Amino acid sequence: MSANAATHWRKSSFCATLRDQGLRPTRQRVQIAELLFAKGDRHLTAETLFSEAREQRYPPSLATIYNALRDFAAHGLVREIALYGAKTWYDTKTGPHFHFYLEERDELFDIPEEFIPLMNVPAPDGTQIVGVDVVIRLAPKAGATVKAHEQG
Secondary structure, eight states: OOSBHHHHHHHSOHHHHHHHTTOOOOHHHHHHHHHHHTTOSOEEOHHHHHHHHHHTTOOOOHHHHHHHHHHHHHTTSSEEEEETTTEEEEESBOSSOOEEEEGGGTEEEEOOGGGSOOOOOOOOTTOOOOOOOOEEEEOOOTTOOOOOOOOO
């Protein structure tokens, strides 16, 4: 699947995309995919998606959302990012990229590519690098107020 999952979802039907990725397009999966990808590339938790679903009057259980997100991650439709403890974020942008985590707001967002130096890390003999995960944790400076982040 391409790095820009939201564009991919707009170009094909949810059912066909799920089938193409080896998932049965159940009603719940299709509805969750519509909620998940309707707003473009973003980072969210299962709890955030659950809250959005409730606002839309679609009443899935939290367990159903967790199961769908787990299945989507296992089939490459979202990227799973585990942060410090039990919290797991889901990223609809699945290609290689790095993240800032703003602790004060419990917010995860992409680091713009122009700020990432070329990483030239050699793999040990007999191995290959399949991914690099970088999360830079942020906290406000003493006395500073942090503006809300807007993803573009």
